[in-house]
Amino acid sequence: MNILGISAHYHDSAAALVVDGVPVCAVQEERLSRHKGDAAFPLLAIEWCLQQAGIEPEALDAVVFYERPMLKFDRVLTCALRAFPQSWRAFPKAMKNLLGEKVWMRGIISSHLGVSARKVLFTEHHQSHAAAAFLTAPTRRAAIMTADAVGEWATLSVGDGERGSNGTTKIRRFREIRFPHSLGMLYSTFTAYLGFKVNEDEYKVMGLAAYGQPTMVEQVRKLIRRTPDGAFALDLNYFEFHTTAERSYSPRFVELFGPPRNPYEPIDLDTAEGQRFADCAASVQRVLEDTLVELAQALHRETGLADLCLGGGVALNGVANARLLTESGFERIFVPPAPGDAGCAIGAALYCDRIHFGNPDRDVPDHPFWGPSVDGSELARLAREDGHFAEEFQDGALIDQIADDLAAGRIVGWMEGALEFGPRALGHRSILAAPRTTEMRDRLNREIKYREPFRPFAPVVPIEAAGRYFDIPPGGTRLGRFMSGVFPVRPERRSQLQAITHVDGTARVQLLDTAMAPRLHALLEAYGRRTGIPVLLNTSFNLAGEPIVNRAVEGYSTFLRSKIDVLVADGTRVTKRTSATGSTEPERMREEVA
Amino acid sequence: MVDSPRPHERPTAFDRMLTPVHRWIWSDTDRRVQKLLRFGETETDGGRDILRAAEVTSDPLLRRLYLEHAIDEFRHGILFRHRAAELLRASQTASNTGFQGDWLAPGGHGLDDLQLDGESDKTMLAFLHLSEKAAASRFSVYRDVMQHDPPTRAIFEEILHDETFHMNYTLTQLARVEPQQHKRHLWRARLSRLWKAYLRLATGLAAILGSILLTIQYFVLLPPFAWMAKRVANREHPGWTTGSPTRSDSLNRQY
Numbered sequence: 021m022n023i024l025g026i027s028a029h030y031h032d033s034a035a036a037l038v039v040d041g042v043p044v045c046a047v048q049e050e051r052l053s054r055h056k057g058d059a060a061f062p063l064l065a066i067e068w069c070l071q072q073a074g075i076e077p078e079a080l081d082a083v084v085f086y087e088r089p090m091l092k093f094d095r096v097l098t099c100a101l102r103a104f105p106q107s108w109r110a111f112p113k114a115m116k117n118l119l120g121e122k123v124w125m126r127g128i129i130s131s132h133l134g135v136s137a138r139k140v141l142f143t144e145h146h147q148s149h150a151a152a153a154f155l156t157a158p159t160r161r162a163a164i165m166t167a168d169a170v171g172e173w174a175t176l177s178v179g180d181g182e183r184g185s186n187g188t189t190k191i192r193r194f195r196e197i198r199f200p201h202s203l204g205m206l207y208s209t210f211t212a213y214l215g216f217k218v219n220e221d222e223y224k225v226m227g228l229a230a231y232g233q234p235t236m237v238e239q240v241r242k243l244i245r246r247t248p249d250g251a252f253a254l255d256l257n258y259f260e261f262h263t264t265a266e267r268s269y270s271p272r273f274v275e276l277f278g279p280p281r282n283p284y285e286p287i288d289l290d291t292a293e294g295q296r297f298a299d300c301a302a303s304v305q306r307v308l309e310d311t312l313v314e315l316a317q318a319l320h321r322e323t324g325l326a327d328l329c330l331g332g333g334v335a336l337n338g339v340a341n342a343r344l345l346t347e348s349g350f351e352r353i354f355v356p357p358a359p360g361d362a363g364c365a366i367g368a369a370l371y372c373d374r375i376h377f378g379n380p381d382r383d384v385p386d387h388p389f390w391g392p393s394v395d396g397s398e399l400a401r402l403a404r405e406d407g408h409f410a411e412e413f414q415d416g417a418l419i420d421q422i423a424d425d426l427a428a429g430r431i432v433g434w435m436e437g438a439l440e441f442g443p444r445a446l447g448h449r450s451i452l453a454a455p456r457t458t459e460m461r462d463r464l465n466r467e468i469k470y471r472e473p474f475r476p477f478a479p480v481v482p483i484e485a486a487g488r489y490f491d492i493p494p495g496g497t498r499l500g501r502f503m504s505g506v507f508p509v510r511p512e513r514r515s516q517l518q519a520i521t522h523v524d525g526t527a528r529v530q531l532l533d534t535a536m537a538p539r540l541h542a543l544l545e546a547y548g549r550r551t552g553i554p555v556l557l558n559t560s561f562n563l564a565g566e567p568i569v570n571r572a573v574e575g576y577s578t579f580l581r582s583k584i585d586v587l588v589a590d591g592t593r594v595t596k597r598t599s600a601t602g603s604t605e606p607e608r609m610r611e612e613v614a
Numbered sequence: 615m616v617d618s619p620r621p622h623e624r625p626t627a628f629d630r631m632l633t634p635v636h637r638w639i640w641s642d643t644d645r646r647v648q649k650l651l652r653f654g655e656t657e658t659d660g661g662r663d664i665l666r667a668a669e670v671t672s673d674p675l676l677r678r679l680y681l682e683h684a685i686d687e688f689r690h691g692i693l694f695r696h697r698a699a700e701l702l703r704a705s706q707t708a709s710n711t712g713f714q715g716d717w718l719a720p721g722g723h724g725l726d727d728l729q730l731d732g733e734s735d736k737t738m739l740a741f742l743h744l745s746e747k748a749a750a751s752r753f754s755v756y757r758d759v760m761q762h763d764p765p766t767r768a769i770f771e772e773i774l775h776d777e778t779f780h781m782n783y784t785l786t787q788l789a790r791v792e793p794q795q796h797k798r799h800l801w802r803a804r805l806s807r808l809w810k811a812y813l814r815l816a817t818g819l820a821a822i823l824g825s826i827l828l829t830i831q832y833f834v835l836l837p838p839f840a841w842m843a844k845r846v847a848n849r850e851h852p853g854w855t856t857g858s859p860t861r862s863d864s865l866n867r868q869y
Contacts (some may be wrong), residue, residue, distance in 0.1 A: 104840030253852030
């Protein structure tokens, strides 16, 4: 049975294909269209998935959209009516936005793919999140919690999932919290207030939080109160996201927290104003964590289960996930590699397979590598055409050479195999570097990633060596598998791991299992033999404002535009030619053209 | 004193005619900040498009030229953003969301929604050449009306210098890849730009009309429903909501 899952039209659209109960490929549209956070209908992603699996659209048994468009329309219209007459500006925009395309998904999918409209199905947004979290996790029975900004109506849901011994699968939702009361919207409001991009830069708030003290927790608690039944409610006097698309916080919010940050001014943490923003970030982070922990504790008491599957964009908050692991009572926490909306494409397809069609449960491969593969020979060709040095290696020799490069302080763009699905670079499209010095971190921030100096870099370490360098709590190895938890760097190791140790002594570490990425694992070991520390800095292979690279040519153009020293695609290693005149790459090109 | 313009920096008659309007638009600091920020975004977006062109072309020389072009555009974006930030710091004003005159004083250049992955090099070069030419014409006017702000004027001057290179290489390369018919491609690109300009105008007008109609409906039709929605909302209690027993989990339903 062939089932195509689609998520689109909010942010980060994607497609995923499930064949006979097992995902065979999945990719975000942005990785193919090269527009970061591309929310358009994912035609390129769909085409690639079908081509990869070698099936025609008519061979699809179902196409599942990850949410119910009319239910979403119901929410938008109801909110506009409730906010009458303040919503008069937002109403025309919202109606044009929804009525233009978004509510006609059945027809759009049917016409794009040429499949019968009867084959087009719809899951609920949080059902898709729940399925993506539970059905991809190696657990038989688990509690499920999903939290994001908003789906149709739900913003947070709790339930459980069970794989029966007879192959049946159940996913139950106990209850949900509905819009406008939303943890995701609370966090996004602070994201906007702090001058970052909503739905994109929430992780910057988390990074900034480490520089501040939660001195404004009481103020944040005025915005979100706990309800007698154990849920929460936002005080809407402090928000405007439910009435207008212009701004998410109200004048009362500004009275409480002070003037918002100008997005075009860098944050200077040495000033009182910069520290106020960091304290704001720390305070909302603390309240988010406290709320999630209390909700999870209640869910643990209710279900008595050992495992928790977390889904939704809020599950990208690694600091909160680590606290959930240690304080909620659950022994293991499963966060999929793409817990956000993109991952709903897999979730919707799996939900349809297991629950709608009632197909027997199948184990889902436990890795994030569902995208297109890289071609090393394409890189060699490009580099040679441009006069750069390209060498092709056998596997072992390549690992040794790259380990030497890294040990010599070179920065390596590393591409191998299939592209990751989800926002994290987990070793197939990564920039790798030595983790020892703050100079390396600053160099990466300044010369390659062109990003704010307060943002930390993540490490990758073989799972068997992790305990020597990081304080991983019981059950933490699962969170570390897809870089979903932030854990302390062991105090005695911090001076050796300066580039990846955040200001609060933590790191969002990836714990690498040999089976998941054997070549990167071998590289870590080879690097460890040379330097004594099998840990590398691992950051996503992209420049600011661009999606993670997919094909060799995209890695190559990123390599040429930045100060990455070495580029690797499968067995091909490329270095830049050096200029006799010392001229820069653009100058050299001008000279050539002249 | 305004230097005498080089041939490639001569504004078109239309742009020259609008010089007083441009002078007015750029005279206000808040407006200038907003326009520079917008230009910064346009240049960066244009840079990404050209970068994509570099990634999809099979011609090694074009790849290198596009890459350099893209790097220039990214740099222009940074120049605009930094200047806007400087002006913001100096003026200490909040960002202004009032009239910006965007359609009168547009930014650098986009690629007219060109589908880069499906376009040939010759189409791409023709579009780029015309876009650069149009941008150079506008930027020369902006430079000329910026006598009261030498740093911003210097940025336009620097960018104009780059645009010259971009205009020249695109034309030279178009003649290389299509020696016989490069003029025809330029004409086709001109017509396509005109058509797309018309489409943008028509879409813009339709959007305005749509907004007016929806706003009228909002105030005429919605009040009784709004009253009912508010009554229902008042009866709702925040907190957990459990699924209704009548709720259907059928995946066939969109609601």
